Amino acid sequence: xxxxxxxxxxxxxxxxxxxxxxxxxxxxxxxxxxxxxxxxxxxxxxxxxxxxxxxxxxxxxxxxxxxxxxxxxxxxxxxxxxxxxxxxxxxxxxxxxxxxxxxxxxxxxxxxxxxxxxxxxxxxxxxxxxxxxxxxxxxxxxxxxxxxxxxxxxxxxxxxxxxxxxxxxxxxxxxxxxxxxxxxxxxxxxxxxxxxxxxxxxxxxxxxxxxxxxxxxxxxxxxxxxxxxxxxxxxxxxxxxxxxxxxxxxxxxxxxxxxxxxxxxxxxxxxxxxxxxxxxxxxxxxxxxxxxxxxxxxxxxxxxxxxxxxxxxxxxxxxxxxxxxxxxxxxxxxxxxxxxxxxxxxxxxxxxxxxxxxxxxxxxxxxxxxxxxxxxxxxxxxxxxxxxxxxxxxxxxxxxxxxxxxxxxxxxxxxxxxxxxxxxxxxxxxxxxxxxxxxxxxxxxxxxxxxxxxxxxxxxxxxxxxxxxxxxxxxxxxxxxxxxxxxxxxxxxxxxxxxxxxxxxxxxxxxxxxxxxxxxxxxx
Numbered sequence: 333x334x335x336x337x338x339x340x341x342x343x344x345x346x347x348x349x350x351x352x353x354x355x356x357x358x359x360x361x362x363x364x365x366x367x368x369x370x371x372x373x374x375x376x377x378x379x380x381x382x383x384x385x386x387x388x389x390x391x392x393x394x395x396x397x398x399x400x401x402x403x404x405x406x407x408x409x410x411x412x413x414x415x416x417x418x419x420x421x422x423x424x425x426x427x428x429x430x431x432x433x434x435x436x437x438x439x440x441x442x443x444x445x446x447x448x449x450x451x452x453x454x455x456x457x458x459x460x461x462x463x464x465x466x467x468x469x470x471x472x473x474x475x476x477x478x479x480x481x482x483x484x485x486x487x488x489x490x491x492x493x494x495x496x497x498x499x500x501x502x503x504x505x506x507x508x509x510x511x512x513x514x515x516x517x518x519x520x521x522x523x524x525x526x527x528x529x530x531x532x533x534x535x536x537x538x539x540x541x542x543x544x545x546x547x548x549x550x551x552x553x554x555x556x557x558x559x560x561x562x563x564x565x566x567x568x569x570x571x572x573x574x575x576x577x578x579x580x581x582x583x584x585x586x587x588x589x590x591x592x593x594x595x596x597x598x599x600x601x602x603x604x605x606x607x608x609x610x611x612x613x614x615x616x617x618x619x620x621x622x623x624x625x626x627x628x629x630x631x632x633x634x635x636x637x638x639x640x641x642x643x644x645x646x647x648x649x650x651x652x653x654x655x656x657x658x659x660x661x662x663x664x665x666x667x668x669x670x671x672x673x674x675x676x677x678x679x680x681x682x683x684x685x686x687x688x689x690x691x692x693x694x695x696x697x698x699x700x701x702x703x704x705x706x707x708x709x710x711x712x713x714x715x716x717x718x719x720x721x722x723x724x725x726x727x728x729x730x731x732x733x734x735x736x737x738x739x740x741x742x743x744x745x746x747x748x749x750x751x752x753x754x755x756x757x758x759x760x761x762x763x764x765x766x767x768x769x770x771x772x773x774x775x776x777x778x779x780x781x782x783x784x785x786x787x788x789x790x791x792x793x794x795x796x797x798x799x800x801x802x803x804x805x806x807x808x809x810x811x812x813x814x815x816x817x818x819x820x821x822x823x824x825x826x827x828x829x830x831x832x833x834x835x836x837x838x839x840x841x842x843x844x845x846x847x848x849x850x851x852x853x854x855x856x
Contacts, residue, residue: 339365341851342613342623343592344600344639345830347375350629351583351594352844353829355406357627358590360852365621366592367613369599369791373584376790376797377839379577383668383777385728386720389576391664391786391797392839393717393735394421394686396569397560398579401473402841406586413582415563419570421717422685424678425532426767431677433528434685439558439567443529450526457523462566464508465558469566472559472835472842475850476809476817513804516554517545517693527692534697535690535713539739540798540837542661544700545693549804556802560840569686573723576839583841603628603639603826610640610826625825625851629844631792631799632656632812632832640823649822652813656832657806660783660795661703663741665714665760667734668777672721673768687716689763699740706746708756712763714738731776736760743783743794753782798837799830808834819847820854827851 343354346368358364372378376391403409423440425433434444440458443451511519516537520530534545537554544550562568572578588594602614603626612622628635633653636642642650675687690696690713699709716736720727727733738760745752757780764771783795792799800806809817811834818834819827829847831837 336612336620336622339363339621339623341365341625341627342367342621343627343629343829344603344613344635345375345629346370346373346594346596347629347830348377348580348583348839348841349830349844350627351580351587352402352406352841353627353629353848354592354594355583355587355590356845356848357851358587358592359405360848362625364587364592365623366587366594367598367600367615368594368596371597373594373596374577374580376786376792377576377580379575379726382666382779386668386731386733386777387575387726388666388719388733388735390666390781391790392576393571393719393737394569394715395572395576395579395839396557396562396567397838397840398562399473399840399842399845400561400564402583402845403564405845406583408582408586411582411585411589413572413579415570415572419563420565420568421571422682423532423569424675424682424685424687425528426675426687426689427528427677427691428766432675432682433526433532434682435532437568438565439569446526446529450524450529453524454529460507461554461558464511465555465566467508468555469559471808472840473846475819475846476811476834511551513549514551515546515548516550517697519551520545520693531690531692531695532688534693535688535715535739538696538700539715539737540662541802542657542659542703543803544697546697547700552804552807553802556836560838571684571717571719571722575719575723575726579839600639602641603635603823605640605644605823608644609824613639625827627827627829627847627851629829631658631830632828633658633793634791635826635828636821640826645822649813649816652815656812657801657803658794658796658799658832659743660786660792660797661740661742662795662797663738663756663760663783664781664786665734665736665738665757666779666781667736667775668727669732669734669771669774670776671730671774672718672732673734673764673771673774675768683718684721685717687718689714689716689767703740703742706742706744708742708745708752708759709740710759712738712740712756712760714760714763716764736764741782743787743796745782745784749782749784753780756780756782797831799832800836802836807836811836819843819850
């Protein structure tokens with residue numbers, strides 16, 4: 333008789349969601365094993381060295397969505413994760429033609445560089461956006477309701493959301509329904525005049541999506557962003573000391589304290605299915621590990637098409653999975669600089685925040701247009717941080733790390749990324765030079781990760797950091813596919829817990845937390 337290693341739960345993927353799920357399940361008394369193919373946990377939230385002495389958060393570099401329930405459930409503060417309002421970083425809308433426009437506090441509680449009229453208009457719009465985001469916020473911390481067979485608890489939850497909407501008042505309720513599926517550009521044109529502020533908001537609404545500001549439903553992206561939290565405050569953004577890897581380290585410590593076992597450098601080749609039920613996994617080396625419950629915290633397409641295999645699943649479900657849109661549009665640039673760059677008009681505090689090149693909604697829209705036809709943006713928009721200014725341990729003395737998230741860089745570049753990558757890097761550097769003159773002369777090392785690179789390095793199909801577009805037809809009850817949004821799958825004993833599940837990407841931990849709660853409720 334063959335002897336197998338046996339566990340209660342095997343978690344495939346040691347990204348932050350996989351670790352959250354493992355920690356919660358281990359705290360419930362289950363014997364949990366986490367398997368991560370890479371040499372370290374954390375996935376796209378890892379902090380790594382990219383040049384001698386220079387470290388950076390390789391993909392995700394700003395914390396703005398870590399769910400408070402994750403912090404509380406895993407007691408992350410006791411594992412070294414500490415935030416205060418002083419850690420909230422400003423958002424600086426850079427301008428070639430004048431001083432920058434700065435949002436301070438938790439996403440623009442106060443502004444610098446605004447007229448009194450614009451300040452008043454923004455205060456009203458910000459309050460409205462946060463009220464509307466609050467309607468969606470409760471859905472992030474729970475399993476989406478199954479509209480076909482809703483439980484009493486799910487019915488009550490929907491009722492609570494309806495009551496929250498009603499409490500807005502008749503005028504706000506009507507306006508919420510009016511703007512829900514609007515594009516962000518039209519809403520901004522209704523209420524604001526400063527193109528710098530509108531450009532920043534248009535960028536934030538479309539970041540990580542195959543959308544421009546004038547695309548229908550693009551406003552949803554801003555709601556999703558504002559529904560997230562950092563340091564317990566909606567809209568706040570933080571550059572964690574030690575990079576995003578410090579957040580991962582705290583979650584890992586919580587998982588190990590709860591009793592979870594973590595193995596890195598261990599690649600899963602197959603999820604073993606017998607009589608319609610997942611009963612274990614097979615490693616690349618042929619070893620089999622058996623478990624009562626399998627949790628996949630990796631991409632849903634990889635899970636079903638590669639690890640489970642289409643033969644084990646209904647053809648209709650396979651078709652839905654194949655049709656998930658997940659072709660990324662975002663590139664990541666990491667620069668090792670021999671000194672701190674000087675962005676025109678930005679003070680010392682601003683250099684420690686997030687610097688955004690998106691001069692207007694029209695500029696963001698023009699940057700998006702080429703991506704529709706398989707071409708990169710000649711004048712890309714981007715979010716820039718200089719993390720070593722706040723945390724000198726990330727760079728040698730006197731030197732500086734620049735981290736930039738850049739749009740638009742279509743995964744399926746028409747000319748191919750082998751030819752296109754050096755051209756796109758030149759376009760990015762030209763944009764940086766326009767806002768920080770002389771920066772090109774300070775570059776010691778540059779690393780540009782296109783969506784194709786992100787796919788290869790982090791096993792993200794399409795290089796999409798959300799593991800699937802966060803658009804109206806791929807959110808809530810339709811994530812990852814309609815009919816299967818609640819973390820369980822057509823294969824008994826197999827659950828999803830990654831960013832491809834509700835509520836989506838970003839370093840929130842919510843998919844991992846929700847999946848673990850579902851498994852515990854089902855006694856899986």
